[in-house]
Amino acid sequence: MDLSRRSLLSSGEVLADLTAVGLNGRPSSTDSSSFVDVVVIGAGLSGLTATRELKRQGHRVRLLEAKDHIGGRMVNQRVAGNGVIDLGGQWGGKTHHRFRALTDELGLKRYPSYYDGKGIFLWNGKAHTTELFANFNRAIGFSNPDDIDLPISEKEAALKLWKELFDIASTISADQPWTSPNAEELDATPVSQWLAERRASPLAQWMFGWICRGGGAQVFEPYEASMLHLAWTLAVAPPQETPEEWLLFDGAGEVAKRLAAELGPDVLLNSPVATIAQNEDGVLIVYGDCQTVRAQAAVVAVPPVLRLNIQFDPPLPARFVQLMQRTPMPSKWKVLAVYPTAFWRQQGFCAAGSGNLSVLEQTADACPPSGQPGIIASFVSGNRVGTFSQLSDQRQRELILQDLVSLWGPQAAKPLELVIKRWTEDPWQTGGYGLTRSPGAWTAFGSCWQDAFGKVFWAGTEQSTRWPGYYEGAIEAGLVSARQATKVLT
Numbered sequence: 001m002d003l004s005r006r007s008l009l010s011s012g013e014v015l016a017d018l019t020a021v022g023l024n025g026r027p028s029s030t031d032s033s034s035f036v037d038v039v040v041i042g043a044g045l046s047g048l049t050a051t052r053e054l055k056r057q058g059h060r061v062r063l064l065e066a067k068d069h070i071g072g073r074m075v076n077q078r079v080a081g082n083g084v085i086d087l088g089g090q091w092g093g094k095t096h097h098r099f100r101a102l103t104d105e106l107g108l109k110r111y112p113s114y115y116d117g118k119g120i121f122l123w124n125g126k127a128h129t130t131e132l133f134a135n136f137n138r139a140i141g142f143s144n145p146d147d148i149d150l151p152i153s154e155k156e157a158a159l160k161l162w163k164e165l166f167d168i169a170s171t172i173s174a175d176q177p178w179t180s181p182n183a184e185e186l187d188a189t190p191v192s193q194w195l196a197e198r199r200a201s202p203l204a205q206w207m208f209g210w211i212c213r214g215g216g217a218q219v220f221e222p223y224e225a226s227m228l229h230l231a232w233t234l235a236v237a238p239p240q241e242t243p244e245e246w247l248l249f250d251g252a253g254e255v256a257k258r259l260a261a262e263l264g265p266d267v268l269l270n271s272p273v274a275t276i277a278q279n280e281d282g283v284l285i286v287y288g289d290c291q292t293v294r295a296q297a298a299v300v301a302v303p304p305v306l307r308l309n310i311q312f313d314p315p316l317p318a319r320f321v322q323l324m325q326r327t328p329m330p331s332k333w334k335v336l337a338v339y340p341t342a343f344w345r346q347q348g349f350c351a352a353g354s355g356n357l358s359v360l361e362q363t364a365d366a367c368p369p370s371g372q373p374g375i376i377a378s379f380v381s382g383n384r385v386g387t388f389s390q391l392s393d394q395r396q397r398e399l400i401l402q403d404l405v406s407l408w409g410p411q412a413a414k415p416l417e418l419v420i421k422r423w424t425e426d427p428w429q430t431g432g433y434g435l436t437r438s439p440g441a442w443t444a445f446g447s448c449w450q451d452a453f454g455k456v457f458w459a460g461t462e463q464s465t466r467w468p469g470y471y472e473g474a475i476e477a478g479l480v481s482a483r484q485a486t487k488v489l490t
């Protein structure tokens, strides 16, 4: 497809076309573009959910996806040893009720995550074997502090700050965080500054860095977001509710595939949306190679900052644009090491590893219940991605394997397969997981975050007020947007 042709149809021409054909009825006989009730943009879980819901209500829907495959951040892949991996999200949580119900509806089988063993907390090169700790508010990473051989005073001081963080989170409003107690002050304070003011020890710095860079769904360096934003992420997606409780035998990516199969020809791939024009009659969408489709409403189910790649006519409100510019896609790579068998289980471990490793953030067991093949999931996160991405593939592989060996021993050095999914290098995602927001953004610009734009409604996991950044949030946002769009249909 010749992308340069997208710019040939100026927004003025688009609007002229929109006015000429009229939208308050069926297309005229001279109209070459097609007409549906709602156009949904982005075939991740959220867009797929919105499309399904609207179709269930009997509406005509077209789902436009930029890439040559559906799923967005929900993609599975077959690997050696007859295994399945997810390149994006893979876990479902204890209170991810909608996601659980969807997997039932689609006939997909779940199994519990494997936590029957010890973990390792690696600190300054020393491996501490630890019990996993159910009480997240008192854990160091996911380890029991009693098993970590560091001075009690240092651990207690770090846990005191940790408690303070969760106490703040308990006061944060899910849908209007800027109205929370001390919102202005919290939003003007980057997490790193808050820690420095409290003379946080290296252990406390690590704990906060770990939660900021991906211990939840959020990914940012502690200097990139405010205490208000961090506390909000914990309020809306509480790690105490075990977000990694179950997995799917076929991988989470199978959910997207089954939904797309259900939707059939209403999903168009290789169809990046370039322009959305609207007037009182409806919307006109320009996509792909200058194709157009008209509708009464549009649902945009792409991550916040990527919405700005679309030209809107009339333009988006300036405050909304400012907020989107302060909501970047963060840096996250997923690493999956596949072994013939889950050798760590035989040694009494569950592959939960964390600490101050050289490149990886944390590791987890991602195998089927049989442990065959053995799969360890891990991540390179935050600004580490910036320097790491400049190394050769060979060097990246060596450093990843070094970290895996320091946690799980020499057997970790020889995987059957080592898959690295570089989310920052996907032009239609530009990063993952999600939920980064600059200091001050919530209080200065945040009040417009749920505002629809005329006949354009927003979906995507980042739009949700419960489990944003997770599949659960993607489903919720998809359902809400479908409900909103339905209200403007005649």
Ligand SMILES: Cc1cc2nc3c(=O)[nH]c(=O)nc-3n(C[C@H](O)[C@H](O)[C@H](O)COP(=O)(O)OP(=O)(O)OC[C@H]3O[C@@H](n4cnc5c(N)ncnc54)[C@H](O)[C@@H]3O)c2cc1C
Residues within 6 Å of the ligand: 041, 042, 043, 044, 045, 046, 047, 064, 065, 066, 067, 070, 071, 072, 073, 074, 087, 088, 089, 090, 091, 092, 271, 272, 273, 274, 301, 302, 303, 306, 309, 310, 332, 333, 334, 423, 428, 429, 431, 432, 433, 459, 460, 461, 462, 468, 469, 470, 471, 472, 474
């Ligand atoms: C490494 C990683 C691990 C994760 N782990 C978990 C987990 O274990 N559990 C969990 O619940 N969640 C997890 N997540 C998060 C989860 O994957 C996301 O919350 C969810 O998939 C987001 O779905 P979405 O539909 O909102 O957005 P996306 O999946 O990002 O979908 C957006 C779609 O829009 C398309 N698009 C963008 N621009 C345009 C355009 N102009 N025109 C047309 N299409 C466009 C994109 O190509 C994409 O397909 C993880 C994510 C990552 C990256």
